[in-house]
Amino acid sequence: MLPNVAEIVYCKDTSCPNRRNIDVGRLLKEALDELGYGDSIKLIETECLLSCEEGPSILFLPAGKSCPFLVDVNVAEHLKTCLEELQRPSSPLFHAHSIDDDIPTTEDVAFYGKQLPIALRNRGHIDPESIEEYIAHDGYLALYKALTAMTPEDVIEEVKKSNMRGRGGAGFPAGRKWEEGRRYNVVPKYVICNGDEGDPGAFMDRTIMESDPHAVIEGMIICGYAVNAGQGYIYVRAEYPLAIRMLQKAIDRAREKGLLGRNLMGSGFSFDIEIYPGAGAFVCGESTALMYSLEGKRGMPRTKPPRSTESGLWGKPTVLNNVETFANVPQIIYRGADWFRSIGTEDSTGTKVFSLTGSVKNSGIIEVPMGTTLRSIIYDIGGGMQGTAKFKAVQLGGPSGGCLKEEHLDLPVTFDSLPKVGAMMGSGGVVVMDDSTCMVDVARFFTQFSVDESCGKCVPCRVGLKVMLKMLEKIIVGAGEEGDLEELEDMANHILCSSHCGLGQAAPNPVLSTLKYFRDEYEAHIYEKRCPALVCTALIQFKVDPDKCKRCGLCPRVCPVDAISWKKKEVAVIDRERCIACKSCIRACKFGAIY
Amino acid sequence: MSGEELLKIKETYIQEKRAEAVGGVINILVHMGTCGIAAGARKIFDFLQNESNRMKLKNIKLRSTGCAGLCSREPMMTVEVPGRPPVVYADLDTGKAKEILEQHVLGGRPIADYAIRTGFEGHQTRVIIGNV
Numbered sequence: 125m126l127p128n129v130a131e132i133v134y135c136k137d138t139s140c141p142n143r144r145n146i147d148v149g150r151l152l153k154e155a156l157d158e159l160g161y162g163d164s165i166k167l168i169e170t171e172c173l174l175s176c177e178e179g180p181s182i183l184f185l186p187a188g189k190s191c192p193f194l195v196d197v198n199v200a201e202h203l204k205t206c207l208e209e210l211q212r213p214s215s216p217l218f219h220a221h222s223i224d225d226d227i228p229t230t231e232d233v234a235f236y237g238k239q240l241p242i243a244l245r246n247r248g249h250i251d252p253e254s255i256e257e258y259i260a261h262d263g264y265l266a267l268y269k270a271l272t273a274m275t276p277e278d279v280i281e282e283v284k285k286s287n288m289r290g291r292g293g294a295g296f297p298a299g300r301k302w303e304e305g306r307r308y309n310v311v312p313k314y315v316i317c318n319g320d321e322g323d324p325g326a327f328m329d330r331t332i333m334e335s336d337p338h339a340v341i342e343g344m345i346i347c348g349y350a351v352n353a354g355q356g357y358i359y360v361r362a363e364y365p366l367a368i369r370m371l372q373k374a375i376d377r378a379r380e381k382g383l384l385g386r387n388l389m390g391s392g393f394s395f396d397i398e399i400y401p402g403a404g405a406f407v408c409g410e411s412t413a414l415m416y417s418l419e420g421k422r423g424m425p426r427t428k429p430p431r432s433t434e435s436g437l438w439g440k441p442t443v444l445n446n447v448e449t450f451a452n453v454p455q456i457i458y459r460g461a462d463w464f465r466s467i468g469t470e471d472s473t474g475t476k477v478f479s480l481t482g483s484v485k486n487s488g489i490i491e492v493p494m495g496t497t498l499r500s501i502i503y504d505i506g507g508g509m510q511g512t513a514k515f516k517a518v519q520l521g522g523p524s525g526g527c528l529k530e531e532h533l534d535l536p537v538t539f540d541s542l543p544k545v546g547a548m549m550g551s552g553g554v555v556v557m558d559d560s561t562c563m564v565d566v567a568r569f570f571t572q573f574s575v576d577e578s579c580g581k582c583v584p585c586r587v588g589l590k591v592m593l594k595m596l597e598k599i600i601v602g603a604g605e606e607g608d609l610e611e612l613e614d615m616a617n618h619i620l621c622s623s624h625c626g627l628g629q630a631a632p633n634p635v636l637s638t639l640k641y642f643r644d645e646y647e648a649h650i651y652e653k654r655c656p657a658l659v660c661t662a663l664i665q666f667k668v669d670p671d672k673c674k675r676c677g678l679c680p681r682v683c684p685v686d687a688i689s690w691k692k693k694e695v696a697v698i699d700r701e702r703c704i705a706c707k708s709c710i711r712a713c714k715f716g717a718i719y
Numbered sequence: 720m721s722g723e724e725l726l727k728i729k730e731t732y733i734q735e736k737r738a739e740a741v742g743g744v745i746n747i748l749v750h751m752g753t754c755g756i757a758a759g760a761r762k763i764f765d766f767l768q769n770e771s772n773r774m775k776l777k778n779i780k781l782r783s784t785g786c787a788g789l790c791s792r793e794p795m796m797t798v799e800v801p802g803r804p805p806v807v808y809a810d811l812d813t814g815k816a817k818e819i820l821e822q823h824v825l826g827g828r829p830i831a832d833y834a835i836r837t838g839f840e841g842h843q844t845r846v847i848i849g850n851v
Contacts, residue, residue, distance in 0.1 A: 185839060226831035227806060227829060227831050227834040227836065227837045228835075228836055228837070229804075229836065229837055229838040230836050230837070230838040230839060230840055231838070232836075233835060233836045235788075235789055236788070236836055236840055239788075239840070241840055244788070246785075247784075247785045247786060247787070247788065248748070248750055248784055248785055248786060248787035248788060248797070249748075249784065250784060250785075251748075251782050251783065251784055252784070252785050253783075256728055256731075256732050257732065259725060259728045259729055259732070260728070260729045260732035260733065262729075264725055265725065268722045268725055272722060327753075327754075330752075330753065331752060331785070331786050331788075334752050334753060334785050334786065335752060335784070335785020335786055336785065364753075366752070366753050366756070367753075381720050382720035383720055388720070389720055389721060389722065390721060485791075486789060486791060486792075487790060487791040488754075488786075488788050488789045488790035488791055488792075489786060489788050489790065490788065
């Protein structure tokens with residue numbers, strides 16, 4: 125099946141003088157069957173296509189190219205030629221005026237061409253405030269199918285069959301969780317959507333909630349039906365006001381249309397949703413802490429068992445899933461589990477949304493099939509490094525994740541492939557780092573974040589992370605000594621093994637992975653009192669290397685305190701007494717002469 | 720809401736879009752996710768709104784939509800002319816928006832220098848109204 129033809133649109137305007145009584149639809153159908161594409165290419169009949177000087181036209185989608193429908197030739201042959209010619213970028217076979225030849229098509233732009241939007245299928249195309257537009261794009265048809273043609277058990281089976289794993293990062297099979305939730309014969313039951321997205325630099329869920337709120341809502345209602353819950357909550361972090369607004373508008377519209385409330389679609393099933401804004405605590409992204417927060421209590425995690433599916437919100441069975449997980453549900457029900465399974469890998473089916481940021485040319489939100497390599501994400505979709513920057517590391521999964529090097533770039537990104545090398549996909553944050561980044565500083569940054577966000581309940585996390593932070597700061601100011609790295613590693617492993625919840629258990633990951641792959645950088649900080657990336661100010665001497673200085677006179681111009689003296693054709697000299705260590709000179713110097 | 724009513728809403732939407740297309744209505748979508756707004760998309764939207772009012776343009780439909788995905792190139796907008804695939808523009812300011820309005824929307828000539836892509840995305844659910 126040719127990958128870039130999904131539909132052929134033909135016109136049926138019988139009043140058109142050019143039609144000559146040709147039954148375009150029938151001829152196309154016969155030709156497609158003859159070529160063997162009868163099942164894979166859909167035929168769509170429509171009104172005038174407005175590009176028909178030579179007679180009826182046919183339009184190929186998603187390429188958006190149209191050509192005349194020739195009848196005095198063998199239709200199957202002509203179609204075959206068209207399908208082949210579609211692979212050529214500017215084939216003269218197609219109407220020149222249907223696209224501007226200087227503007228690349230979606231397939232040709234790597235950022236878009238290599239993506240496969242499923243959770244994000246509607247983003248940027250529909251008005252998120254219009255429920256009519258969502259419905260017109262096959263919205264709520266999955267709900268209709270579920271409520272009228274499937275039992276709750278059927279729905280759970282389909283989600284199980286799809287093997288969709290939780291997109292929040294833990295990767296627990298959603299179908300199994302729903303099955304657990306259904307098991308308990310207790311009322312009421314709850315469905316919670318975790319929209320707390322606290323990882324610094326991750327904004328996948330924000331994009332979904334802002335651009336296609338109804339997808340999340342539809343997914344939640346289907347879940348409620350499957351597990352027999354009547355009330356849903358969307359816990360959205362308060363730092364996402366636009367997402368909260370869009371979701372609330374969508375809820376209001378859905379209620380107006382009877383898609384939320386009592387007796388949905390005459391099925392007897394009732395379900396409603398309320399939004400609960402968070403209050404700025406990263407730990408409330410942990411599901412048990414989130415539920416306490418929803419109850420009005422302090423957001424702190426608890427021991428499991430019992431799992432939340434047995435006893436969660438207010439002690440009742442609760443099914444909690446991530447925003448992206450819910451956004452995939454309608455498509456799984458509508459198109460079927462087999463379709464979902466055909467994408468991605470065996471154990472990581474479907475797609476994953478990533479926020480690609482850092483030193484790449486194209487940063488933004490992307491969605492790719494599971495199993496795509498890091499190299500493809502960074503160099504094809506991301507367009508490679510910005511300017512003259514050199515790739516150093518890629519950080520995945522936020523403060524719970526690890527850093528990987530160049531040698532790991534050909535790894536496929538799935539739930540299971542990255543833990544083998546000490547990293548994890550996490551919720552989808554991908555930060556690309558170049559050689560102006562200090563990996564010790566990165567470890568310190570994420571550890572500081574975890575210290576700030578620790579709820580304080582357990583000693584390993586509350587005290588241990590602070591101790592790790594102090595050790596890192598000691599190394600960064602140049603007071604590092606023999607034995608520090610072993611102690612750091614030891615402490616990190618203790619915290620990882622004995623913390624009460626995922627925050628503490630994963631917080632040492634940035635330290636452990638940078639120690640594993642960038643130990644030489646730590647050693648430079650400790651034994652040479654040097655920061656190779658020139659980030660840690662205490663370890664920068666602010667001296668000019670006479671061998672590298674090209675005597676260009678740029679650094680004295682950028683120094684805000686006139687600490688650099690320079691005469692034409694002489695090496696610049698920095699007065700350390702006046703210098704305030706702002707690093708403007710280091711940033712400006714094109715020859716790396718200042719160290 | 721019954722299944723028939725759902726399909727009726729879809730059908731009504733398609734009819735409206737068809738009428739728009741036949742009437743030559745051009746859709747301009749300004750991408751207003753938080754990233755777009757942070758980059759200045761609201762200014763672009765307001766500018767286009769004001770220009771459209773000032774010039775009393777009847778066949779323009781200005782809409783806001785979510786993030787287009789390429790956040791580093793915001794503000795962005797998509798121009799949908801009936802019968803043609805959509806064209807997505809990036810790195811906008813009010814000056815470029817004005818040029819696009821005049822040359823592409825009113826004049827029918829897309830500006831290749833400002834555009835980043837044209838066509839549809841895979842698995843994007845498309846509503847086929849005829850004058851796609």
